[in-house]
Amino acid sequence: MSNVVLGSAAVAAGLGAALLGVVVTGLGVSGRLRFWLRHARGLTFAMAAAAVLAVIVMERALITRDFTVKFVADNGSSTTPPVFNVATLWSALEGSILLWALVLCGYAVAVAVKFGRRRPTSMRIASIGDDQSATGGDDSAAHTASGGQSAATADDDRSATASRDQFALAADDPMLGWAMLVMFAVSAFFFALMVGSADPFISVEVPPGYDGPGPNPLLQNHILMAFHPPILYLGYVGFTVPFAFAVAALATGRLGEGWLAATRRWTVAAWGFLTFGIVLGAWWSYETLGWGGYWAWDPVENASLLPWLTGTAYLHSVMVQERRGMLRVWNLSLVIATFSLTILGTFLTRSGVLASVHAFTESGIGPAILGFFAVIVAVSLALIAWRGDRLRGPGRIAAPVSREGAFLANNALFAAFAFVVLLGTVFPLLVEAFDGRTISVGNPYFDRMTRPIGFALLFLMAVAPMLPWGAESRRPPTELLSRRLLVPMWTAAAALVVAVAAGARGWAPLLAFGLGGFAGAAALRQIFLAVRRHRWRGLVGRTNGGMIVHLGVVLVAVAFAASQSYVRQAEFDLESGQQAEFAGHEIVYVGSAVTAHENRTERVAFVRVDDAKTYGPAIATYPFASQTIGIPSVRSTLRDDVALSVLQFPDDDAADRVILRVTVQPLVVWLWLGGIVMALGTALSLLPSRAGRRQPAATGAPA
Numbered sequence: 001m002s003n004v005v006l007g008s009a010a011v012a013a014g015l016g017a018a019l020l021g022v023v024v025t026g027l028g029v030s031g032r033l034r035f036w037l038r039h040a041r042g043l044t045f046a047m048a049a050a051a052v053l054a055v056i057v058m059e060r061a062l063i064t065r066d067f068t069v070k071f072v073a074d075n076g077s078s079t080t081p082p083v084f085n086v087a088t089l090w091s092a093l094e095g096s097i098l099l100w101a102l103v104l105c106g107y108a109v110a111v112a113v114k115f116g117r118r119r120p121t122s123m124r125i126a127s128i129g130d131d132q133s134a135t136g137g138d139d140s141a142a143h144t145a146s147g148g149q150s151a152a153t154a155d156d157d158r159s160a161t162a163s164r165d166q167f168a169l170a171a172d173d174p175m176l177g178w179a180m181l182v183m184f185a186v187s188a189f190f191f192a193l194m195v196g197s198a199d200p201f202i203s204v205e206v207p208p209g210y211d212g213p214g215p216n217p218l219l220q221n222h223i224l225m226a227f228h229p230p231i232l233y234l235g236y237v238g239f240t241v242p243f244a245f246a247v248a249a250l251a252t253g254r255l256g257e258g259w260l261a262a263t264r265r266w267t268v269a270a271w272g273f274l275t276f277g278i279v280l281g282a283w284w285s286y287e288t289l290g291w292g293g294y295w296a297w298d299p300v301e302n303a304s305l306l307p308w309l310t311g312t313a314y315l316h317s318v319m320v321q322e323r324r325g326m327l328r329v330w331n332l333s334l335v336i337a338t339f340s341l342t343i344l345g346t347f348l349t350r351s352g353v354l355a356s357v358h359a360f361t362e363s364g365i366g367p368a369i370l371g372f373f374a375v376i377v378a379v380s381l382a383l384i385a386w387r388g389d390r391l392r393g394p395g396r397i398a399a400p401v402s403r404e405g406a407f408l409a410n411n412a413l414f415a416a417f418a419f420v421v422l423l424g425t426v427f428p429l430l431v432e433a434f435d436g437r438t439i440s441v442g443n444p445y446f447d448r449m450t451r452p453i454g455f456a457l458l459f460l461m462a463v464a465p466m467l468p469w470g471a472e473s474r475r476p477p478t479e480l481l482s483r484r485l486l487v488p489m490w491t492a493a494a495a496l497v498v499a500v501a502a503g504a505r506g507w508a509p510l511l512a513f514g515l516g517g518f519a520g521a522a523a524l525r526q527i528f529l530a531v532r533r534h535r536w537r538g539l540v541g542r543t544n545g546g547m548i549v550h551l552g553v554v555l556v557a558v559a560f561a562a563s564q565s566y567v568r569q570a571e572f573d574l575e576s577g578q579q580a581e582f583a584g585h586e587i588v589y590v591g592s593a594v595t596a597h598e599n600r601t602e603r604v605a606f607v608r609v610d611d612a613k614t615y616g617p618a619i620a621t622y623p624f625a626s627q628t629i630g631i632p633s634v635r636s637t638l639r640d641d642v643a644l645s646v647l648q649f650p651d652d653d654a655a656d657r658v659i660l661r662v663t664v665q666p667l668v669v670w671l672w673l674g675g676i677v678m679a680l681g682t683a684l685s686l687l688p689s690r691a692g693r694r695q696p697a698a699t700g701a702p703a
Helices: 001-027 036-061 071-076 082-090 093-115 141-146 174-195 228-238 242-250 257-289 298-325 328-350 368-387 403-435 442-468 477-484 486-501 506-539 542-563 671-686 690-694
Strands: 121-124 166-168 568-575 579-583 587-597 601-609 618-621 629-631 633-636 640-648 657-666
Touching: 001 036, 001 093, 001 174, 036 071, 036 082, 036 093, 036 174, 071 093, 071 141, 082 228, 082 477, 082 542, 093 228, 093 690, 141 477, 141 657, 174 368, 228 257, 228 298, 228 328, 242 328, 257 298, 257 542, 257 587, 257 671, 298 328, 298 403, 328 403, 403 442, 442 477, 442 506, 442 542, 477 486, 506 542, 542 657, 542 671, 542 690, 568 579, 568 587, 579 618, 579 657, 587 640, 587 657, 601 640, 601 657, 618 640, 629 640, 657 690
Parallel strands: none
Antiparallel strands: 121 166, 568 657, 579 587, 587 601, 601 618, 618 629, 633 640, 640 657
């Protein structure tokens, strides 16, 4: 059986399983045939099996160079290296939709396995989560040793809602049925795209000896291309789970805090994948494009940042609802906005409306995705309006200077950040659609508008974990803050002194260094207290893992400020053996050579940096590319990076010459280290705390 026939059959089977799942779960949640909900689990397996088969068939077609499949003929090549040949699946439109469907089906199966048992699955919903070993919640016994942090008890929270105490799901539970209905519907949409305008298994006739062009040259010269898109998709698609349960809560009227705890780890995992995917994307851009940067406020970069911003806001504000029963409408709105923005990002990257190295070519799926986005927003807002009276929470902010007050300010800042980015991203599209003019919104707008928000968020990152909940304060907040923030304030002052001594100038980077020291020391203080009390278990759990995430954020923020503020770039025309001095580094051009690879031919410039290792930036020619592609080379240290890019090999004389661009940026490597720390903190926050299981109702600091 040909790959086209087998792949098309698999996609059709996936669509059929998804549509049957919609029908079965729809009849089940209607109440007349509730027992049918038990069969939804099997349909998720059928749907996932179809997606797996379709991916296997496409990968087989790519590996065997079956050019009778149009996708392979357009994007495959006999010269593509094996790892990039596999990654070709997600290098073009139809394959990326196939990968999206595969990841979505995987999440659907995971939800069905986790919650779809015959017997009810009971969950204790603790106030603030599962780890009272939280760094901000010392008990009275540890009050003196830890510096006098306040304690709290479960009795303070029992007035919020009764639904916080227990949440049960069974295979025939209508709430699970509604969640599965949403996941089946979303899956059906993506399978329908592959049956229609994004069909990856179209048959085509090619002449004998035909060889395809291969993927975009920029997508086959760095190993991160094999990891960045799949990890990003795990984040994007993962937000379908909390969205599905949010819709289920609205549909069933079970609007307490139970569904929040049921999906907490799913949301944290999706957020972690999205975070790491964004960092890997920036790393790929830095190592591959050779422009001396890693983030340019590109519309497609912004498309991934937007759900990250709203998802981060949700992870913080959900603690207020768990603790006080407040912000129900706001949290539902954030979940819906996060999922909706992943669909909007899909539209931006796959509709052809944007010109970007990240975006796919123009296609016919744009109107379908935009319509799907509109349906999601309209239905979600209608459900919130329908349940408006029941969404009023029993809690309220007892004091503005409290943890819930800080979280509210935190959410307002994240919302403002997201609005600024969204406006700058879609405004040119709106102007072109309604007025026909082509405009662009550049870096100055984004930098000017987001910088003060970022500074405010760094400040709140340090202060919020130190504040007590409004109803628990046993002493004035100013007294608590003055004691708890003493060390962080001194650390901030020391960071400023060190930065100035190292030559840092300018109010913006200096403020970033000071606030970074402030927030970093606050997070380290919390981690130190937790480790002192619980040893290695002080590093795991929602709160303690969250503090490690905060450390990663601080590293990224400081590295971003330093590398953006003190970047230096110059171009040099060098002959073989000639050297140049730049930004405290000695650059020596040794010579060049032509190297043939399976998929390209390179002319490599051998450049020695600081009399140490020799690096090899190059210009590559790909058989089907219309222009040469630069391949930069980067010397990285903990202090700074020296990025080398070949602009041209002049051929006007017999001398071996090169025009070389040298970019020196401080602390760039700390961006990648910060991303790794954030990923580690996310993984630790997914682990349960033993102390949290022993005493479920104690407090904690925010993640």
